[in-house]
Structures are given as C-alpha cells and as structure tokens.
Amino acid sequence: MNERAGTPAAESDLVDVPALIEAYFEKQPDVSVPEQRVVFGTSGHRGSSLNTAFNEHHIAATTQAIVEYRAGQGITGPLFIGSDTHALSHPAQTTALKVLVGNDVRVLVDEFDDFVPTPSLSHAILKYNNSGAEEQADGIVVTPSHNPPADGGFKYNPPHGGPADSDATSWIANRANEIIANGMVDVQMAEPSAVETYDFRTNYVDDLATIINMDAIRESGIRIGADPLGGASVSYWQAIADKYNLNLTVVNPDVDPTWRFMTLDWDGKIRMDPSSSFAMASVLAHKDEYDILTGNDADADRHGIVTPDAGLMNPNHFLAVAIDYLYRNRSGWDQGAKIGKTLVSSSIIDRVADSLGRTLWEVPVGFKWFVPGLIDGSVGFGGEESAGASFLRLDGTVWTTDKDGILLCLLAAEILAVTGKTPSELYRELTEKFGDPVYERVDAAATKAQKAALGKLDGAAITATELAGDPIVAKLSTAPGNGAPVGGVKVVTENAWFAARPSGTEDVYKIYAESFRGAEHLKQVQAEAKLIVDAALGG
Template sequence: MGLNSLAGKKAPKEILENIAQLVSDYYVKVPDVNNPLHLVSFGTSGHRGSASKNSFNEEHIMAMAQAVAEFHKKSGHEALFVGMDTHALSTPAHRTTLEVLAANGVKTYFAKDFEYTPTPVISHAILTHKNCDGIVITPSHNPPSDGGFKYNFSDGGPSDESITKVLEQRANELLKNDLDGLKIMDLEDAFKSGFLIEYDFITPYVDDLVNVIDMDLIKKSNLKIGADAMGGSGMAYYKAIKQKYNLNMEIFNDIADFTFSFMHCDKDGKIRMDCSSSYAMAGLIDLKDRFDIAFGNDTDFDRHGIVTKSKGLLNPNHYLSVAIDYLSKNRDFDGLGVGKTLVSSSMIDRVVKDNNKKVFETPVGFKWFVKPFINKEIFFGGEESAGASFLRKDGGVWSTDKDGIILNLLAVEILAKTKKDPGEYYNTLIEKFGEPVYGRVDAIANVEQKKALKNLKPEDIKQDTLANEKIENILTKADNGSSIGGLKVVTQNGWFAIRPSGTEDIYKIYAESFKGEEHLKLIQKEAQNIANSIFDTI
C-alpha cells in the first residue's frame, strides 16, 4: 500500500467533507438490515461507520442507545455520563442519544452548553462517582465522514466482549424489527423530564490533575509548550489547564471545524486526526523549534502525539518506553507491573526488566488493561497506537481508558525534571539496551483470508527459523490466556505479529528487529510469505 501524493500536505479544498450532506444523510438514510455492513458492529472500540454509507444513521443510534439504556437499568447503575467529540456526526448522534436515554428514565449527565468531552474525562467521571457508566460518541481519529459510539462500564473502561455482544445483538434486534421496543421523546420534552442534567466535566478533571502529574514542577519550569488541540474535544480543557496552572502554553487549532480543513493529509491522502502519524502531524512538526516541547491529540483526546526539538514526532513505542522508565524511577509503584499490547516494542520489555518489574502482554485493545488497573496489578498500560494511561501518584486509579492529556503533560514533566526531552531520554535507553527498528505493513485481505489469519495455530508455522534466527516462541494467546486474533513469532533479536483488521479489508504485519533495518525487512518478507502460504490453502 503505497504513499499517496497528498501525504503530509495541507488538505486541499476538493477533498473536504460536505457536512450539510453528511448530516442530512444521518437523518434521511436508513440501514438495509439484510446487508451485514449496515448492521451495528462493536469492534475493539465501539461501533463506527458513516451516514453516507448507511452504517451510522439515526436508526443505529436509536438502537444502540436503547440497548445501553436497557443494559444500564438491568445492571442497576445509578447514572450515566455522556460525552461527544467534534466529528460532524457526533452532534446529531449526541442529541438522539439524549432523547432515548431520557425516554427510558436514565439519569444522564451531559456537558453544559453541549460542550465537547474527551474520552478520558468520561472514564475519570465514572471512576470518581459510584455505580455509574458512560457513553462516548466518537470514531476516534477516523476521517471527518465517520461517526462512532462507545460504551464504558462502571469500571470506567472500554467494555469487554461479554458486554459489547449483548449491546450489539440487542441493537441489531431492534433494527431488524423496525425499532419495535424503542423509547424516545423530543429533546424539548427530554429536558423537561428531569432525567437530563447539565454537568461541568472540566473543573473536576482539571483540578484533579495535580494528583497524577507534577503540575507545580511544570509551572515552575516555565517551559514553552505548544498544544495543538487539532480541533478535538479537549480544546476547552487545554485552555482551562493553562489558566488553572499558569502555564507558558500556546494553544492552536482550538476551534471546531467539522471538515478539519487545517489538517495535513495522512499517508493514504485522507484527512485523519492521527496524532501518531508524521504525515497528519506535519503542521505541528514544522513548528517544533518554536517550543521547548509540543504535543497534539486525536479527536477524542485519548491518544497522544509528542513533538520534540530533538526528534520531531516521537514514535509512540519510543515514548511508551520513556514514560515507563521515568514513572518507574519517579513514582512509588513498587510491586506493580506494566501492561503492553503484544504488538508494542520489545524495548518496553527490556526497560521493565531493568526496573525489576513484570510485563503483562495482552491482545490489541485497551479493554485488556481495565481489570489489571482496577486490581492494582499494573501502574501503566499502553498501546503501540499511542494510547496509554497510568495510576495516580498515590497508586489510585486515574482512568481505565486511554488518556492523551496526561501522557502529553507527562512529557513536559519529564523535560522539566530530567532536563532531557523525551527524544533525548530515549537516546539514553538506546545506549543501554540497543536500538530497535519497528515497522507495520498493511496489505489487502478479503473476508475468508482475514478469517484464516484470525484462526492461525502455532502448528501452521512450518519453519523453525525467522530471518536466520531460531524461533523461540510462537504465540496465539496473550499472557492472560486470551486469543490475540492472529499469531506472533519471536526470536532473540526480532519478532513479527500478523493479525486481520477488525474494521477494514486489510491485515497488518507488525515487526521489530534489534539488528537493524535489513533484518527487519527480512522478517517482514518472511512474514508476508507465511501469510501468502496460508492464503494458498483457502
């Protein structure tokens, strides 16, 4: 999959989304219940789709909100928090959700003045209140045409499969039965019902930051900070943080633009608010020398993107390694381990071992870190896709969903404390542990091919070496016993993992080498050959 000619360039007007048409499609178009692509499908992070493709329309939201309302009541929860990001479809979906929840008699807290609310803030609100759950309306960093709907249980984190299956089945049952059983009322009547309550999400979250980040150290350092809100749901939060803690912070792209016309195109030429992509982040990277440190977030602020003078945009795996090492040395997290997804860098394993801690490797998806956080097994959980969270200074749980805000602020704390930006800090890790080379390759795959890859077994790998090194381990299950939805092959100085995408017609090969670029390419080539041999048997 090659690089598009628009990659890294400012989005041209010709590719901007027609917002009026998109919102019209939300209300006018209806799903074909006989088309599987039009049904509700909860992936690793909720249901995502587009109104123009009949996969994110008013009927979908009605059905999902009704399913959540029923589940909420059956679970005995006392209240529900609702947030939304700045995608164009989030606003009408937010309205529909409120209309359904009120009609079902669910005590619902929503942001006053219909402000936008980041995903981690909903998680934080759930955890700081008793017996509550939440909905976040966001497709994360997806293009402007998309919409998304996520449900977080009373543990504050993304719901596991046992819950999402219930919600998905009930929502599709409603769709297939012409929404028979749906309860809904006009928004005006919903407000009169007394079940919808305006809530200030900003103040409690911002005030509480001192318990997870050394905000006083950041303030005293007077570091010049660049905060790219990327038109996302945390715009007002950075303004509040700057004011509350008197930071030397410049905030930009802090106005909602449903077309996201200020963005630079991602590698495929699409507008995508991916703060881990050097192409999408080209605008902020160009400004790196104006600041001591800068950062950005995706649209719902659950992911982080750190831009340093020394390295530009820091690779997410590199920053995870830095954050884990720094927290291990500067917080009292004795006896607690580190959670990482199986496709994250092995540099993390070396860092964790050096700090006398244990690694818990999980399948892809932040939901796998929820219980380990709650059960005080880990102090940090992170994904290679730039999503992470960590415990409060006192060892209490801060959020059980990804929090891009605290990861960005931690980067500033690291610079203020060590006098090294995270890029320079990573260089010290390279000197100690060696320099890994990491890469991901995406390739086209049909439904049958994706199914074959998802069901791979260790015995399907016939070779005993990988890139001229003896294979030490072949994994199809993570440390917690759960299926990884693919396969991982490990040698002394390298590994690859192959797994199908849950949302696109592609499969992904993640690979890493501690022996250099040529060794990495050889690993990737042999992994591709293994995939092709599997496809030949279909």
Template sequence: MADINAGKLPVKTIDMELLKKEFFNPSGSLAKVKFGTSGHRGELGKGFCALHAKAIAQAVAKMHKEDGIKGPVLVGGDTRLMSKTVSEICACILAANGIDVILPSIPLPTPVFSMEILLGRACACLNGTASHNPPQDMGLKYNPSNGGPADSSVTSKIEEYANYFMATPSEIKEIGLEEAKQSGLIKEEDVITPYITELAKVIDFDAIKEKGLKAAIHPMGGTSLPFYKAIKEKYKLDNLTIVNETIDPTFYFIPLDHDGKTRMDPSSQYPMKPLIDIVAAGEYDFAGASDPDADRFGCATKEGGLINPNHALCVMAEYLISKNKSNFDKYIGRTLGTTHLLDFIAKSAGVEIDEQNVGFKYFVQGIKDGKYILCGEESAGMSKSGWTTEKDGIFAVLLLLEIMSKNADIAYLYKEITKKYGVSYYTRVDIPTDDETKAKVKSLKATDVASVTEVAGEKVEKVRDTDGIKIYLQNSWFLVRPSGTENIIKFYCESFISEEQMLKIVKEGSAALGIKLS
C-alpha cells in the first residue's frame, strides 16, 4: 500500500464549497440507496446528497406509519461538513409526516443514540455519519427500538422505499425547519446527562480517580468531545486531559492514513501518531481516542505504544470475566474476522464463543437478552450486555483506563494472556476492487472451495460461507469478504504457529480462492 504521506498532515485543504455545491446539486448519476454493514454511505454529491437524505427520511416515515411505530425519533449526526444540514432535513421530513422528533443542538455519538432509545426517550433514530471514513463522505444510519443497527429485514425495506422516493421526489413531504419547530413536533433534549450518568454503572470512576494515571484523550474532531468534558467534570478526573479539542469538518489536524487519505481511524498507527508520540515521550501513561461518531476506540500506552484492537478485546474480556464472576451469561461474542485468542479465554473461563458475521447488528438481540460478557470486532468496536446495543468507543476507552488503573499496562496484560494461551500472528489486507468482484466474493459458497483440503501444510477442518468465505485450519484460519461500505475486499488471517506460517497462509490461501493481493 502507498504510504508516502502516512503520518503527515494533509498536504492540501478540502474544497468545502465544492462539496456543499455537490450535496445540493450533484453532478452525475445518483447512487441508489444501499445499506451496508451500518447504513448508507457515499461521497458528497452523487454518492450522498440532499435527495438521499430526504428519501431515506421519507422511507422511515412511511415504515413507521405502516408498522404502527409510535414515539419520537431522535435525529442528529456527527461533526462532518453536512451532518447538521442532513439532520435538519431529516427532522423536517419526519415532522411533515406528523412524526415527533428530538433534534439536539450538539453533534451526537452513535452510542448515545442507542442509549436514548434504550432509556425509552426515543423509539428510533436517524444518525448522520460516515464513521471514520474520509471527510468527503457522508451517510445515514437507522436504529430501531432495540437501539442497535437495524437488521436486514428493516434496512431492505428502507432501501426499497427510499429508492422509490429517489425516483419520485414529488411524493416526499416537506416543511421548513421553523414551521416544524413552531408546530411542536421538533424539540430539543439534554442528551449528555443521561449517558454519562449511566456510565457510572459500568465504569469504576473512583478507581480511575484514585490511581491518577495521566491519561490523554483525543476525540479526533468528533462527537465525543463534550461528553469527555462532562465526564471529566462530573467525576472529578483531574488526571484526564483532552489533548486536542479541534472541531473542523476537513479534519486537517488528523495525520494521513497509510494510503494518503484523511481517515479518522483510532486503530490505525498513522492517525494515532500524535498519541503514540506523547506516551512514548513519557508525558502520559495512557492515551485513548474515539472516531468522529465515537463508535470505535483506540488506545496507546507507555509500555506498548498503539494497542491492537484484537489485543485490547482480549484484555477487556479477561477483565470483565473476573469483574463479573457470578453475574454474567455464557458467551463472548466476536465477528468472523476477530482473533480466536478470545476462544481460548472463553474456554478457560468455562464460557462459549458466539461467532457472528461482520456487523454489530448480529449482537444486538444477545446484548439485550443479557447474553454477552463482551462482544467485539477487530475493527475496534465493542460493547456488552447491560450497556449499549451499539459499539461504544467512549465506554471502551474508559474501560481500558479502568483496567490499567486497577492492574497494569494493557500491553503487559496482553503478554500475560499470550503466555497462557499462545501468541497470535494476525493480519488483515485491504484490497481495492470493484462492485463486480465484490459480488463474486460475496456469492462464494463452501462447495466452491471443496477442492481446497490443505493450506500451508494445515488440513482444512471447516468452511463457513455466511459472510464471504472463512476457512478454519488446524492451528490457523483465513477469511475473505467484501466490505459493506467501501470498494475493497478484506483478507484476514490468523495463525498460532508463527508469523512465517501466517504469511504462507496469506499467499497460498489467496491463490486458492483466486484473490490477487496486489
């Protein structure tokens, strides 16, 4: 992958005015509404424009009326260029359809949408975000009454209705923002206090305060900023410092990622370089970050530098098992591409592993049912039963800080885990591709790879074809699947033998599946 600019600040500014123009008057054929693993996303313009927002909001209004869904819809978004505008558009469309709307004046983290629904203050939400994608992108997510990402039965209906309204915009009902506010259908609520109050039920703030580890927090220009500020004040965490409060839709202050793009990914070493540097210099013991919509986490420590999300999940799993010795159900949930080291941890604790397709929506019901000690994914998302049914980067950062405050450096704790269960050699390769190739990979079935009985000297023990193709070997595994939100194919591999074996599996496994890695 190209990394000429990686770790450096953007070399030129983004043309905000052009993107605004494209949002309202897109050039080229408009993309159809398509919900990936979490919502519809696209570049401002033909990928995501005002009509996309209107059509999705009208589709949600139609679905709510047909299904008899009652209650206010929480509408908001992150700190991106058009998020506030998208939120107001959606609020006005819903109000025009007679639906009550909660429209906060501040940008909202994804887990806060979930919390508001779980607390019964909203029946559903529309969330304007494109997660950690580049600043030119925009998106919309819908969460139903369970507070989590909508499942395919719901998103397919929204897609169908939204694409109909894209083709027949005259059927979209609209009123102006002031008229909607005057009608009483749009109101504002305090969304900070309920969330940070609930946090005290799952985070030991006294331990964090008493230990006093010097902790740096970077909101990465996102929605978590006022929430971290409120947490610091309410729980008197003088040891917690917000090291960058910049809010700018160009995200010019975030170092470029491995491919030279601005991508606010808290699990990547490039955007996280400022935090890695300050813990390496000894200024802080711990540094935590959340992406712009705060559903992903990242952390760096003095001993370990940037902590791999898989490593963090293992440390969190062991800790939560010990913290809840007699008060948890029998599962650790992980997605297909997440480390199998969690399997060893689960087996040792006498609990089960629940392996799900990629997408947090597959954990939602289990979280609500009290099933999970922890559920997580390798792309730095996690939650647990008794908490939000969305990924929560704020909760994850604070939990990691709690763990360090009570135990030791996260890197040290992970090494202790590998001493017990073995070292994991893990990689993920993102391969640029096109829609046709993605469709082919998505359609692969176990029967298509029946002739593959051995890879890199390890026998094939099982094949799963529910989300791409995952091949389980004796002491390793690999997975190939198309991204739900980007034009890339993701190739994952993990071996418990050696790094050399992992690289051999990547080479032979990709060849066996007909995947070109470069």
C-alpha cells in the first residue's frame, strides 16, 4: 500500500502527454524482446509507448492481422471502431483507420468524433448483425480500460460482439509479431479521406428503455450522481439524463489525458478503477449529496456503486444484489435462464442462486465465457468479481456481449427506485439470510516456471484433505459451468474457498479467498492456500 493512496494526484504523478505521443510514432519495437511483442491478454494488447510496448508499428501490424483474420473467417461486413480518452487512443485509432482503409475494409467511426464506450461498440455490432444484414460486422475498441494514463490498449470484438476468444487473439498476435519482424512490408495503408460514420451514442441511449425501467427511475425522482472518471461515458450520461428526464448530475464532466483530477490508487498510480475506494476517493466525497452515486472506468465497461449509507460497495456485494433483484423482476426472461459468475466471484451468489431456484453457471475468469449464453438467452446475467457485468433486455434478448458499466449503474438506480432501498441495504438483508462472507485477493511470489506449472495444475495433484479446519469438498482445475480450464485451481469447503491463478504480468500468483466464518478464518484460509499451492508446485 502506497502512503499516498487515496490522495489527490500531484504534478509529479502526471504523464508527459507530448512525450507519450512522440514515443508512439518514434519508437520501433523489437519483437525478439518479449516486452516489446504484441501480446493479447483477456482484454486485448496493452502497454505504454514509453516502454516500446504500444507504438505505431504494434497497431499497424495488429490491424493488418485483424484484416487478414476477418478475411479468413469470411467476415465481410463493416467494422465499427471507437476509442476512449487515453492519450494514446486517438493516434492508435488513426493508425488503425489508415490500415483498414488501405485494405478496403468498410469502417464506421463515431458521427460526432466522440469517445466510444466498450458497451456501446458491442451494442452497435449486435444491432447490425441482428438487423437481417447478409454480411456480419465486427469491431475494434481502442482502450486499455482502467489502466494508468501512460498506457494504450487495442481490443478486437468479432461478430458476436464480445471479447475475442484465445484462438482468435493468439492468431492475431502471432501474425502481428510476424509482420513486425518482417519489417512491416505486409501492411497496407492509405489516408482515410472519407470514412462512414455511425451515431453510437444515440443508438445506445435510445435503446436503454428496452433493458432498464427508466420510467420508475424518472418517477421516483431519486438524485443520481454519475462520475465518468474522465472516461468515454462522459457525454453518454448527459444524453441519458436529457433523453429520460432524470434527476441526474454528471459529477465531473472533465476529460484530461493526464487525469490530474484523480486520487491515487492503492499503489500510488493514477488508475480509473471504479471498484477501488482509493481511486474513487474524490467521488466518495459527494456520497451524501445523492441517493445513488456511480463511477465508470475509461471505457465504461466497469461500474462502481456508492450509497449514502455504505459508501463504495464491494463489487461482489452489488453483483449479488443485482442478481437477486433481476431474477425477481424480469418476467420476460426464460425461466431456465442461468446465473453466470466467474469462479473467483463471491459464493454468496451461489446461495442467492439456490434461493431463486436458478442454475448457477460458473466459468473461468474472463467475460468472453458469457457470450454464447447472453446471445441465446440461456444466461440471464453474467458478472465478474472485478465489477464487470451485463444482462438481458426486458424481453430476454441480448443487449451486449461485453461488460457494460453504464448499464449496471442504471440498474442500481432502478433497484432503489423500485424497492425504496439502496443496494447496500439490500445486501445487508442478503447477509442476514445467507451469511456475511469476507473476501480478499492477495499475491504470492512465484517464479516463471512455477507460474507456468500453476496454469496447468490439475486439481487432483492437490493432496490436502482439509482447509482451515473444514473438509475439502472440491478441487477444481476446470470450471463447473462449462468444463473449461481455469488456468489454476480452486479449492472449496462448506464455509470457504480459495482460487490460485498465475499473474500474466508479474512474478506472482493471485490467491482469491473467501470465508463465511470471518476475517480471522479468512487469514487462515489464505495462509493454508499458499502452503497447499506451493506443495502442489513442488516448492
């Protein structure tokens, strides 16, 4: 924990934007250096131009690889492209446009040259592909999500509208690195003199009445504060307030690529994480001025919910409340629609699902796993512990197949408007029924070899029979919902669980743990989790 966590950013914390842009164009990556290669994580390729990890060659080569990938998949419709408010996003989108136009791809950009939230782009892809068009559309979102201001990000969304799966991203990354290694000779570029436009904002905002009870929110008159945290949702929130005549205030409409108005996150970095009380400290100062106060990250795929009685809600807590509310108030959903959660989300969701008589669908980390179920309506809600979720429209059809932070913030307002209780009050009621779990994620040191071994570890390799005094009832290396590898292990007892997964960026592995027996028991679970994992890894 940095001693300045939660305090306002100082001038010395701010990125040098001109230097960042200059490095984007001037520095050329050497893909023989691992840190300078194109690498797609769960949310695309990310890095800083200052470290030669996100530069013009990366984006040109990656876009060319996407062009070749979509051609190989028979994707011949338009490609929607949008970007967030990070300093590197605009130059990266410009580079991508040149490559797309140079390859004769029909590309659509925002009609008003506005920023485009991730959920708005997913919504646009699905709307086009559900319109009866013969050709399928796909898209690119230029965003590193909640990453610090010096970072850039580049993400591909195929025709299903959600994050691309690892088969696609591996092919694209490998081809991009090959293009860079070959001196960029395969990249075709042209100046985008006239590009088609699309009104992302109006299409998204006008459609919200098909998924949220906007009438209830308006009629209740509740005071809503929405803080975009300097991100892509800034003009969306004002448009929502105007369209639906809501008592909604955009708390901070400023956009600044240095994010000088932010408070520092836990590690002393500027990070637009709406689930962090440190990053949200300036927002929390307004909690008593509104009945519901919300925050979004830079591309608006994550949500933060603040209530007067509890402050910033733990994302797991809000997910549990959202699920309980939705499945009791969405009569248009299929009665068999499952509840989707990642396997590192709170087990109170399991108990809520059981009380609702609904099937829990537990999948590995990554929103991509929810995509098929959201498309066919077999999953009503898909949520991640990291404050990302989406759900079905009122009639049970698909809304987005990527995380939608704007949507979840509006749901918090609907919950208060309909029930008369804040989501935090409703969570306390859930804990009275199901217990009050304590949840935390910690890191443990690991070598690259140990991380590789953990990623492939079979639950059967764990010899322990007890965890913190309780018999172990499950040792999972594949997800119960879909049988997909979890990239680590999850160990479960009646009263607690832990999951261990290798970090993709640091020499640590992550231990997620939860106990229904309190904080001291959680510490015991965490300590024994490390011993169990280290023993399985031969450490």
